Amino acid sequence: MTFDYTMDGASTSGAPSAGKIILNNSTQSSATAMHGDDADDDGNSLDAFFTAMSSVTSSTKGLVRVTKKSDSSAFLVFEITGVTDVSSSYWQLTISNLAYSGTAPFSDADDVLISFVMNGDKEIQLLVLMVRMVLREPQVPREPQVPRVPQVRVPQVPRVLKVHRVIRGLKVIPEPQVQRVPQARKVQQVLRVQQVPRVLQVTLVA
Numbered sequence: 244m245t246f247d248y249t250m251d252g253a254s255t256s257g258a259p260s261a262g263k264i265i266l267n268n269s270t271q272s273s274a275t276a277m278h279g280d281d282a283d284d285d286g287n288s289l290d291a292f293f294t295a296m297s298s299v300t301s302s303t304k305g306l307v308r309v310t311k312k313s314d315s316s317a318f319l320v321f322e323i324t325g326v327t328d329v330s331s332s333y334w335q336l337t338i339s340n341l342a343y344s345g346t347a348p349f350s351d352a353d354d355v356l357i358s359f360v361m362n363g364d365k366e367i368q369l370l371v372l373m374v375r376m377v378l379r380e381p382q383v384p385r386e387p388q389v390p391r392v393p394q395v396r397v398p399q400v401p402r403v404l405k406v407h408r409v410i411r412g413l414k415v416i417p418e419p420q421v422q423r424v425p426q427a428r429k430v431q432q433v434l435r436v437q438q439v440p441r442v443l444q445v446t447l448v449a
Contacts, residue, residue, distance in 0.1 A: 245358040246283040252351030272343040277336040293334045297326035305361040317348035
C-alpha cells in the first residue's frame, strides 16, 4: 500500500506535523526510527493499517520504501521490526536500512510516497519482496506467449466400399469364345492299281 506524505527534514525526533514523517538521523540511510503522523497528506487515517502491522508475529513486520514523488530514483528502503502507537497521535516504526540511492536523498518539505508491504509468517514472502523491490533487481521480461493455434478437426473421409451392384433387366453378353480349329486328320487312301495284263509277244514262224 502506498501513501502520500511530506518529509520533515528539519527534525530528527518528536511528533511530526499532520501528514509528515520524521527520520531520527540526518544521515537518512542510517535512521533507526521513523515517526509518521496517523494520517497522510490527504487526511486518510492509517491507524487500522499500523495496528494490523503491529500484530504480525514475525520478527520482520514488513518493508517500507520512501520515494521522492517527483523523482523515483531517490529512495530509501527499510526493514520494519517494530510498530508502536505513540500517544495516539503518531506511529513509531523501528527500522533498519536495506537499500538507498543516497545517504540523504530527501530535503525538508519534499513530497514523498511511502509504500508498505506487510510481511506474513512465511519468510519466503519477504525474500521474494527483497529481491524484486528492495534490491531493485531488474526482472527478466517474459517472453511473449505464442498464441495457440486452434485445433481444426478434419472430417473423416468415409471409406469407399466397392459394391458390385446387380442391375436387373440388363443382359450380360458373354465374351465370345474362340472356336478350336479341328486338327486335320491324315487320311490315307489306299489306291488300288489295276494290274495291266501282260502282253504276250507271239512270234509267227513262216
